[in-house]
Amino acid sequence: MADPADSQANQGKVESRKLNKQMLGKLLVIAVLMFGFGYGLVPVYKKICEVTGVNFLTPKDATVEAPANTQVDKSRTITVEFDGNSQGPWRFRPTVSSLQVHPGEMTQVVYEVVNKQSRKMDAQAIPSYAPQQAAAFFKKVECFCFTQQTLGPNQAKEMPVVFYIDPAIPKDVKLITLSYTFFEIAGQPDKAG
Structure with missing residues (x-):
């Protein structure tokens, strides 16, 4: 004969399994709903x-133009002449002799140097400006003159100058000459090469 206590224990296990399956089903439904809610957000x-126009990165119209630099004075044009002088056996010159620029406009010009020697050379470029008052308004952002240059034997190198002219420059200045003197740094020639 079956013990009523065993029968009750088996019935409790069956009921417990039924409750566990119901709980698992509820948890799965909740997990699917949470995933769907997150995906739908x-x-x-x-x-x-x-x-609302908040944090919207892609404009509706693909033809939207980039905003113009309002610090550029388009009503004025200044001619900038470029000059290169060298103290030593190498070639040093700008790739263009002059440019027309508007005050406030970012501009780049390239100078090229060729070491005609069969040895390594360390050199430096020193800028000068004419008229002298233009120096305070000629703003270089990037320039090879900021650092010492090292050129290998017979090496050619292009070196950029990125600049703008401060719009506060006096209105009577219409021509600026930027001249660099490129010279070897004394006492540092490479005797081995």
Whole structure:
């Protein structure tokens, strides 16, 4: 004969399994709903951002132009002449002799140097300006004159100068000459090469 205590224990196990399966089903439904809710938030968030104009990265019209630099004085043009002098057996010159620039406009010019020697050379470029008052308004952002240059034997190198002219420059200045003197740094020639 079956013990009523065993029968009750088996019935408790069956009921416990039934409750566990129900709980597992509820948890799976909740997990699927949470995933769906998170996935559905992306288009809702994009739409909210588009409507409010907050944090919307892609414009509706692909033909939108980049904003203009309002610090450029398009009403004025200044001619900048470039000059290169060298103290030593190498060639040093700008790739263009002059440019027309507007005050505030970022401009780049390239100088080229060729070491005609069969040894390594360390050199430095020193700028000068004419008229002298233009020096305070000639703003170099990048320049080979900021650092010492090392050229290998018979090496050619192109070196950029990125600059703008401060729009506060006096209106009577219409021509600026930027001249560099390129010279070997004394006492540092490479005797081995």
